[in-house]
Amino acid sequence: MSIDAAPRQCVTAVVRAMALFAALGSAGCDFSIGFGSELQPVPLPEMSRSDESVRRQIGEQHAAAVAKETAGVAASEMADAYGRLGILLHAAEYFDAAEPAYVNARTLVPDDRRWPYYLGHLYRRTGKAGQSLTYADVALDDSQ
Numbered sequence: 001m002s003i004d005a006a007p008r009q010c011v012t013a014v015v016r017a018m019a020l021f022a023a024l025g026s027a028g029c030d031f032s033i034g035f036g037s038e039l040q041p042v043p044l045p046e047m048s049r050s051d052e053s054v055r056r057q058i059g060e061q062h063a064a065a066v067a068k069e070t071a072g073v074a075a076s077e078m079a080d081a082y083g084r085l086g087i088l089l090h091a092a093e094y095f096d097a098a099e100p101a102y103v104n105a106r107t108l109v110p111d112d113r114r115w116p117y118y119l120g121h122l123y124r125r126t127g128k129a130g131q132s133l134t135y136a137d138v139a140l141d142d143s144q
Helices: 005-024 052-071 075-091 095-108 114-123 129-140
Strands: none
Touching: 052 075, 052 114, 075 095, 095 114, 114 129
Protein backbone atom coordinates (compact mmCIF):
# COMPACT_ATOMS: atom_id res chain seq x y z
CA MET A 1 0.00 0.00 0.00
CA SER A 2 1.39 3.39 -0.91
CA ILE A 3 1.52 6.25 1.59
CA ASP A 4 -1.04 8.16 -0.51
CA ALA A 5 -3.49 5.25 -0.42
CA ALA A 6 -3.43 4.85 3.37
CA PRO A 7 -5.55 7.93 4.25
CA ARG A 8 -8.07 7.06 1.52
CA GLN A 9 -8.36 3.49 2.82
CA CYS A 10 -8.77 4.78 6.37
CA VAL A 11 -11.60 7.11 5.33
CA THR A 12 -13.19 4.31 3.28
CA ALA A 13 -13.09 2.00 6.30
CA VAL A 14 -14.69 4.63 8.53
CA VAL A 15 -17.43 5.34 6.02
CA ARG A 16 -18.16 1.62 5.65
CA ALA A 17 -18.19 1.13 9.41
CA MET A 18 -20.56 4.05 9.91
CA ALA A 19 -22.88 2.77 7.18
CA LEU A 20 -22.93 -0.67 8.77
CA PHE A 21 -23.52 0.87 12.17
CA ALA A 22 -26.47 2.85 10.85
CA ALA A 23 -27.97 -0.33 9.44
CA LEU A 24 -27.55 -2.22 12.72
CA GLY A 25 -29.48 0.30 14.81
CA SER A 26 -29.85 -0.14 18.51
CA ALA A 27 -29.00 -3.68 19.65
CA GLY A 28 -28.58 -3.24 23.40
CA CYS A 29 -24.79 -3.35 23.61
CA ASP A 30 -22.84 -1.33 26.16
CA PHE A 31 -20.49 1.05 24.35
CA SER A 32 -18.92 2.74 27.32
CA ILE A 33 -15.27 3.60 26.69
CA GLY A 34 -14.43 5.77 29.62
CA PHE A 35 -17.04 8.48 29.99
CA GLY A 36 -17.89 9.31 33.56
CA SER A 37 -21.36 9.57 34.96
CA GLU A 38 -21.30 13.36 35.24
CA LEU A 39 -22.98 15.29 32.47
CA GLN A 40 -20.95 17.92 30.66
CA PRO A 41 -22.22 21.46 30.22
CA VAL A 42 -23.44 22.16 26.69
CA PRO A 43 -22.99 25.90 26.15
CA LEU A 44 -24.84 27.53 23.31
CA PRO A 45 -22.42 28.72 20.64
CA GLU A 46 -22.46 32.20 19.14
CA MET A 47 -25.00 31.63 16.35
CA SER A 48 -25.15 34.91 14.42
CA ARG A 49 -24.09 33.15 11.20
CA SER A 50 -27.20 30.95 11.29
CA ASP A 51 -30.72 31.71 10.12
CA GLU A 52 -33.28 32.69 12.73
CA SER A 53 -35.09 29.36 12.36
CA VAL A 54 -31.87 27.44 13.11
CA ARG A 55 -31.13 29.64 16.13
CA ARG A 56 -34.68 29.11 17.39
CA GLN A 57 -34.57 25.31 16.97
CA ILE A 58 -31.22 25.03 18.72
CA GLY A 59 -32.33 27.36 21.53
CA GLU A 60 -35.57 25.45 22.09
CA GLN A 61 -33.82 22.06 22.10
CA HIS A 62 -31.14 23.36 24.46
CA ALA A 63 -33.82 24.62 26.85
CA ALA A 64 -35.62 21.27 26.62
CA ALA A 65 -32.45 19.32 27.46
CA VAL A 66 -31.65 21.54 30.44
CA ALA A 67 -35.26 21.36 31.66
CA LYS A 68 -35.28 17.56 31.48
CA GLU A 69 -32.03 17.37 33.40
CA THR A 70 -33.35 19.76 36.05
CA ALA A 71 -36.65 17.86 36.32
CA GLY A 72 -34.83 14.57 36.83
CA VAL A 73 -36.67 12.64 34.10
CA ALA A 74 -35.64 9.15 33.00
CA ALA A 75 -32.14 8.79 31.58
CA SER A 76 -33.46 7.70 28.18
CA GLU A 77 -35.60 10.83 27.90
CA MET A 78 -32.67 13.08 28.83
CA ALA A 79 -30.41 11.20 26.40
CA ASP A 80 -32.88 11.78 23.57
CA ALA A 81 -33.02 15.48 24.38
CA TYR A 82 -29.24 15.84 24.47
CA GLY A 83 -28.86 13.69 21.37
CA ARG A 84 -31.34 15.80 19.40
CA LEU A 85 -29.49 18.91 20.54
CA GLY A 86 -26.22 17.37 19.34
CA ILE A 87 -27.75 16.53 15.97
CA LEU A 88 -28.99 20.11 15.49
CA LEU A 89 -25.64 21.60 16.52
CA HIS A 90 -23.76 19.12 14.33
CA ALA A 91 -25.95 19.87 11.30
CA ALA A 92 -25.38 23.61 11.79
CA GLU A 93 -21.62 22.91 12.05
CA TYR A 94 -21.28 23.96 15.68
CA PHE A 95 -19.02 20.98 16.28
CA ASP A 96 -17.53 22.10 19.62
CA ALA A 97 -21.01 22.39 21.11
CA ALA A 98 -22.31 19.17 19.53
CA GLU A 99 -19.62 17.01 21.13
CA PRO A 100 -20.68 17.40 24.80
CA ALA A 101 -24.33 16.96 23.81
CA TYR A 102 -23.52 13.60 22.20
CA VAL A 103 -21.27 12.63 25.10
CA ASN A 104 -24.09 13.38 27.54
CA ALA A 105 -26.53 11.28 25.53
CA ARG A 106 -24.04 8.42 25.46
CA THR A 107 -23.29 8.75 29.18
CA LEU A 108 -26.99 8.58 30.01
CA VAL A 109 -27.78 5.58 27.77
CA PRO A 110 -24.50 3.89 26.85
CA ASP A 111 -26.15 1.00 25.02
CA ASP A 112 -27.87 3.25 22.46
CA ARG A 113 -25.87 2.91 19.24
CA ARG A 114 -26.89 6.30 17.89
CA TRP A 115 -24.52 8.29 20.07
CA PRO A 116 -21.22 6.57 19.21
CA TYR A 117 -22.37 6.68 15.57
CA TYR A 118 -22.84 10.44 15.67
CA LEU A 119 -19.67 10.96 17.72
CA GLY A 120 -17.73 9.02 15.08
CA HIS A 121 -19.14 11.23 12.34
CA LEU A 122 -18.40 14.35 14.36
CA TYR A 123 -14.80 13.33 14.90
CA ARG A 124 -14.41 12.47 11.22
CA ARG A 125 -15.73 15.91 10.23
CA THR A 126 -13.37 17.65 12.64
CA GLY A 127 -10.29 15.76 11.44
CA LYS A 128 -9.91 13.53 14.49
CA ALA A 129 -9.41 10.31 12.56
CA GLY A 130 -8.16 8.33 15.54
CA GLN A 131 -11.23 9.10 17.61
CA SER A 132 -13.47 8.49 14.63
CA LEU A 133 -11.94 5.04 14.14
CA THR A 134 -12.30 4.29 17.84
CA TYR A 135 -16.03 4.90 17.63
CA ALA A 136 -16.29 2.84 14.45
CA ASP A 137 -14.61 -0.02 16.32
CA VAL A 138 -16.92 0.43 19.31
CA ALA A 139 -19.96 0.54 17.06
CA LEU A 140 -19.02 -2.72 15.38
CA ASP A 141 -17.87 -4.59 18.50
CA ASP A 142 -20.61 -7.11 19.25
CA SER A 143 -18.76 -8.53 22.26
CA GLN A 144 -19.84 -5.71 24.57
